[in-house]
Amino acid sequence: MDKLYDDLLATLGAKGVVQGNDVKTYLTDLQGFHSGSAEIVVRPASTEEVVATVKICAKHNVAIVPQAGNTGLCGGAVPAAGSGAVILSVSRMNQILNIDPQCYAITVEAGVILQAVHDAANGVDRAFAMDWGARGSAMVGGAISTNGGGLNVLRYGTARDQVLGLEVVLPDGKVWNGLRTLRKDASGYDLKQLFIGGEGTIGIITKACLKLHPLQPIDQSMLGEVADFKRLNQLFGLARDIGGDGLSAFELLPGEGVRRVPQVKPAISPPMESDAEWCILVRFSGRDAEQVESQLMAFFQQALDRELLGNAIISQSIAQEENLWHLRDEIPAENLYDGKAIKWDASVPIDQVTEFIEQAKHLVLTLRPQARFYAFGHIGDGNVHILVFPGGDGDGGEIDASDIDEICAELYARMDQLIWSFGGSICAEHGVGTENVERLTGQKSETELQMMRQIKRLFDPDGRMNPGKLISM
Ligand SMILES: Cc1cc2nc3c(=O)[nH]c(=O)nc-3n(C[C@H](O)[C@H](O)[C@H](O)COP(=O)(O)OP(=O)(O)OC[C@H]3O[C@@H](n4cnc5c(N)ncnc54)[C@H](O)[C@@H]3O)c2cc1C
Known part of the structure; x- marks a missing residue:
């Protein structure tokens, strides 16, 4: 680690490398749900510095966990304890590079906060689509990497629908410049789509060209x-x-x-x-x-x-x-109640939302009559967030620590099955992270999982890019 630190410091300078106590703030996500460990956080200020970091980490055979606003809800942006990985924070790459109201496009670095994109777009009579409660902290790189959804999907679609082009640093240190503003391009595989929702497992997004829309003030x-x-x-x-x-x-x-x-x-x-x-x-x-x-x-x-x-x-x-x-x-239950909740970020066909919620509630209360069942959602997207406080009584319901694993396992297994029986997904908009890697294997066919593993191996044969997230190799 000392040699790695010296190499990073020599290349990125003191502003670009964090060690010691200051690392702590990067180790737990904003909501305090997921924690991990790392000894070094790298904060590159440019694509060139990201490239240098990737090459230095490869030389030392150390994994990299990309991190943006750290508001993700599935543990994707923090390294697993003991993994020895370095966190690469894009927070210093926070420049709006170009805004073009005529082309309805804005080009930004990966560390620009979503609210800043809204402000810039509104300033030229345009609207930006990605909007949710974490808009003041979530960053473009993270929002794209999780294919974020939120409040505007009904009108504009998810993050996947907002990206015109990307610049990505690949695990071997090459830069893919796909920073295009084309609305039409039928020239073959749409590679940017692999990085959208890719959760940093096959490359680090450094810049993005994003769609803007007519402002409806x-x-x-x-x-x-x-x-x-x-x-x-x-x-x-x-x-x-x-x-x-x-x-x-x-x-x-x-x-x-x-x-x-x-x-x-x-x-x-x-x-x-x-x-x-x-x-x-x-x-x-x-x-x-x-x-x-x-x-x-x-x-x-x-x-x-x-x-x-x-x-x-x-x-x-x-x-x-x-x-x-x-x-x-403020509607998410973790803002309103104490206690440990079990969560689902489910999507089902739009016309089956009510039937799904009723069956989900029946399932939970049959298994745990004392549980607090709490659900809310983006109905136009068929996206239902369910939170279950298994203890139920009191202010959100505490749970006896001795049986938490068993209760959670049964609730997760039965609810996941219910979601799939509706043809739904257990990862509607928050991504996979570490939380859903194993559970996702029940949702996808072996053929689909195999294709995903092949993509991961193609880009990252050494498994150094956000290991343990999204798909196990
Ligand atoms: C209060 C609150 C409300 C929320 N509401 C919603 C909602 O309505 N809809 C929704 O979709 N989400 C919601 N979220 C979840 C969260 O805001 C999103 O998942 C967001 O997209 C994460 O962005 P981030 O910048 O915080 O990314 P991070 O949490 O830092 O990272 C998320 C993932 O992306 C990877 N990553 C980060 N930067 C890069 C990069 N430059 N290149 C490659 N990979 C990268 C990380 O490794 C990680 O796997 C909410 C979160 C909170 C706290």
Whole structure:
């Protein structure tokens, strides 16, 4: 390690290499879910310094774990304890290199924070798609590497749909310059797609050219009670029929979360009195305030007439609009309850979301009657986040440490099977990381797993790029 450190220091300088106590902040993800170990963190400031790092680590036969904002939820950005890997943080590569409103494109370094891309895009009357609660910390390199989803997938698609081109440093130190802005290119394999969702296992993304969209500066949202959960899909269909492309979000929130957020986060005002089991948060967007409002009102009225909706409030000011979406950001149960939760980031076909949630709840409460079952999701994407506090009672429910492994194993196995029985995925938007590597083998055929292993071996035959993540060799 000393020799490795000396080589890195000589090449990257003091700003580029971190050792000792300062390494600690890189070893646990932002939410505190996953921890690992490393003795050295490298912080290159350029593609050339990434190349140099990759070559030095290869010389010393040391693995590299790329890290961006470290907000990932599956343990992808921290090295396994004892792996001896070096963390390569892209946080110093944080420049916006070019913004081209006419081509609807922006080129950035991998360490640019998502919020900074939004600000730059909005400044030239354009919109950037990738948006979720961690927008102030997650970085472009990490968002692309996990194929992040979030609040705008309904309108724009996932990160996979936002990337026009990439620059990547490969495990052998070569640079692949695929930094193109072409909208059409039918010249063969689309290699960038391998790195999107690749979780740093076959290369390090250093730059990205990303799509921008026409800015729809007017947002107006409605929080409403779901009157008939079984007909949630009709409610979504109605919003889509009325709003068309103007329907920019359709989120399912548990009533208990809507009530709990203002208690736990006093800066957020209770939006309405409600004892509903389920609520929806629906946003319409556009360039014309009157049109946006009339669409939202038409949706509200027709949903009431069809008895799909109960009580509802519609935002009447920017402050109310922001309050609703701050509330949404805080809906994940780990923000609201103490205790250890077991999580699923599931996707199922859009029209089967309610049936899936009902069966999932039945499954959990049959196995653990005292459990707290908590679910929310991006309904337009068929993406349901489920959190189960196996203890259930009290403030989120503590679990007896002696039987946690057994309980978790059974819950995971049964729920995974349920998700697959709907033709779904256990990794909708948070990625695989270390958390889902083994479980994923139940989702994919041997042929598919074999192709993935072959891709990994082709790029990284020595297994030095983020070992143990995404796919085992
Ligand atoms: C409050 C909160 C809300 C969230 N909501 C959502 C949500 O709605 N939708 C969603 O999709 N996600 C969500 N996430 C998860 C997280 O923000 C995303 O997974 C995000 O894409 C990770 O970005 P990051 O910069 O933090 O990456 P990191 O966590 O640092 O890394 C993620 C993975 O990418 C790899 N990686 C990082 N940088 C590079 C690079 N330059 N080249 C190659 N590989 C790299 C890492 O090795 C790791 O495997 C949320 C997280 C939090 C904390």
